[in-house]
Amino acid sequence: MKVELLKILRTSGEYVSGQYLCGHFGVSRTAIWKVIRQLKEEGYEIEAVKNKGYRILVTPDLMTAEELGSRLSTKWMGRNCVYRESVDSTNNCARRLAEEGEEEGTLVVAEEQTGGKGRRGRSWTASKGRNIMMTLLLRPKIRPEHASRLTLLMAMAVAEGIRKTTGLSAGIKWPNDVVVDGKKVCGILTELSTEVDYVNYVVIGVGINVNQEHFPDEISEVAGSLCQKTGEKIKRAKLAAAVLEELERLYEIFLKTEDLSALYESYNLRCVNIGHEIRVLEPGKEYTGTTDGINARGELVVRKADGTLTEVYAGEVSVRGLYGYV
Secondary structure, eight states: OHHHHHHHHHHHOSOBOHHHHHHHHTOOHHHHHHHHHHHHHTTOEEEEETTTEEEEEEOOOOOOHHHHHTTOOOSSTTSSEEEEEEESOHHHHHHHHHHTTOOTTOEEEEEEESSOBOGGGOBOOOOTTTSEEEEEEEOOOSOGGGTTHHHHHHHHHHHHHHHHHHOOOOEEETTTEEEETTEEEEEEEEEEEEOSSOEEEEEEEEEEOOSOOOOOTTTTTTBOOHHHHHSSOOOHHHHHHHHHHHHHHHHHHHHHHSSSTTTHHHHHHHBTTTTSOEEEEETTEEEEEEEEEEOTTSOEEEEETTSOEEEEOTTTOEEEETTBOO
């Protein structure tokens, strides 16, 4: 009831009578007041006026299941939301839930990670209560070698969610970093459990720097946040909902072919590697080249210095700008 009540109050914009709410939910005025009181305790400023009803004045920046659920318009993705105040990592939590049989589309969100991790074994930390830390559980009926393409879908969804929510133009540094004005604002980590020819589940972890104002010196030249670019605080749940809505659309397109044949051109429009010299780091070797973007399989097509073309698979390498991060 709390999710639906929040949605009604938010979308109304006007006073909503207690009588209407009682009739809508089939409960007493006392039951409605108890939920209103809970919301106030969580930081929502709700005005109650006799003979008029209730109206939201201020919404706190929360990432609770109720706040996120009240903003979602997806059909299924993220509808089952598991909120944790603190976890070792949202990916680990989602994997545990997956092993217990949790349904596809389950979303894990947390305010704090004590053992967050990034791609290729790197650690990842974020300020408590300022950023988005979430992991989505999927159970796609695809071949295991196609699962890495889901990372690219999430990058596209994050970039579009940022545009819709903030108006910022976000690009993608292949395969899994989202950047704004050359600085990383989001990283994505995809992990999976598979059999030889079957995917048991996939978890896609997303960390978005939203309202973080300062970064450690060692990463301040590379990392940035959305609020640094907009100059104002951003409601995290609104952004997370926009990302999930876009991902649901992309995911359903992807499942029809298991490749990016219908999406790679859209990805390339956001790919910041295009037009820049890049360094490709493979196990035991590295080389430089240029790229026009990805192909339908999600591979980065690189033209080496000697003119030969090679396709780079996301799970095997790291790509960096020759003269900097991008």
